[in-house]
Amino acid sequence: MKITVAYVGTRFAGWQRQLNAPTVQETIERAAAVVEGGAVAVHGAGRTDAGVHARGQVAHFDTARTMEAGAWLRALNAHLPDDVRVSQAMVAAPDFHARHSAGGKTYSYRLDLRAVPSPFDAPFAWHVGPEMDLDALRNAANALLGPLDQRAFATQPETGGRPQRPLTAISVAVDAGQALIVVEGRSFLRHAVRGMVGTMVEVGRGRRETDSVRAAARSGIRADAGATAPAHGLCLERVHYDAE
C-alpha cells in the first residue's frame, strides 16, 4: 500500500521511530497494526526532523489483508490522531519503495514578515519580521540555482552520498505578510533546505552578499554559508515519482 500523509509536526520528534519520543512513523505504524491485526512496518520517503510539517509525505507498507485502498484510508484515519491524516491510499506496485523510488521532493519554508506575527501562524512560520529586503531574498534564492554542493548547507553530511545535488527549482512568493520559499530537487542532505533558507535570510537582512551564497554553493564548506533556519517553518509538500 502506498499512502500520502499530512501532519502537523509540532508535537512529534520527527518522522523516524525513536525510543521514548512520539514520532509520526510510530503513530502510523500503531494505527496500521490495529487495522491489519498484526505488526506493520511503515517506510517513509524521507525523515522529517522534529517540528517539521508535511502536506505530502509518502510511505509504503506491506499488508496481508485483502482490503481496498479506500477502506484502508478510512480505517487508518479512524485510528490516527487529528494532527496526522492519510490523504490518499493506493495499491502500490510490488517493487515500489517510498524512498528508493522517489525521484524528487518539494519543500516549502514559510517566513513571517509582520511586526506582530499571528499566533495562528506561529507553529508554521519563522518570524523574521519586516526588516527584510525581498529583492535580496529573491536574488539569494536564484544564486542557489546552478552548481550546488549541499555540504555547505547541511549538518552531519552523510559520508557516502553525492554532495553535488543541484536544485531543479526555487521560488519566493510574498503574500499577506509572509514569504513562502519553495525548493525542489532530486534529493537533499540533512538540514540542507533549512541551511539554504537561513543563508537566504542573512542576505535579506543585509548581513551577507548574494555572491557569498553562490560561493558557498560551489565550495561545499559549511562555514561559508549561514545559520540553519528553525524546523517549524519547513514543510515537506510533495514527493515526486517518475510515473507521475
Added chain:
Amino acid sequence: MKITVAYVGTRFAGWQRQLNAPTVQETIERAAAVVEGGAVAVHGAGRTDAGVHARGQVAHFDTARTMEAGAWLRALNAHLPDDVRVSQAMVAAPDFHARHSAGGKTYSYRLDLRAVPSPFDAPFAWHVGPEMDLDALRNAANALLGPLDQRAFATQPETGGRPQRPLTAISVAVDAGQALIVVEGRSFLRHAVRGMVGTMVEVGRGRRETDSVRAAARSGIRADAGATAPAHGLCLERVHYDAE
C-alpha cells in the same frame, strides 16, 4: 490601556481566569504584571469558552506606568507565549470599558467539508464532511435574521438579560473545501453562536427544515433548535465600539 488580542484557544480553558486551568486572561495578566511591576487586572470584552479562538478579542487594564502604547505592545508580546499575541495597543479614554463599551461582536465559525480534513485545519474547523447542502445551509442562515430569541440556541441562559437579541448580519462563504459562517450582533447569550451553527448544520444535512430554524428563533425554546456545535470551530473576530 486598550489592547486587541489574538489567540489560539486550543490549550486554554477559555478566556476567564480559573483555578487550576490555564486561561487567556491569566496569561495576559501575568505578562502585564511583569511589565507593570505589580498586579494588573485585565478585563476582556467577552468570555470565550474553552477551545474557542480569537483574532480580535479586546481587553483593557489600568496602569500606573508612563509608557507609550507601542512600548506596551512590544513588552507584552515579549512576555506572552507564541499562541497569544497583542496585535494592537492604544491609550484608552478614562471611561472606556472593554465589555460595557462594546457595541457589537463578530464571530466566525469554520466548517471543514472535505472527506479527509487537513490536519492543519483540524484545531480550527468542525469536520462535517462533504454531505452538506450548501443552499440549505445558506437558507438556514437567512432564517436566523429577523426576530431572534437567543434562548433557543444558548445554554445556561442568563436570567437577567434580554433574550431578544437579533443578529445584525450573517453570511456563509464557501472556499477550498471549507464553509466560513460569519455572525454579527450587538450581544450574544452564552453558546448561542454555537447553537445557531449546530442548528444550521442539521438543516444542511437534511435532518431539519429551514422553517424550524425560524420557529425556534421565535419561540426561544431550546428544544426547538439543534445541537451546540463544538467550540474549536469558533473564533471571536472583532469587537465593535461605537467610536469606530
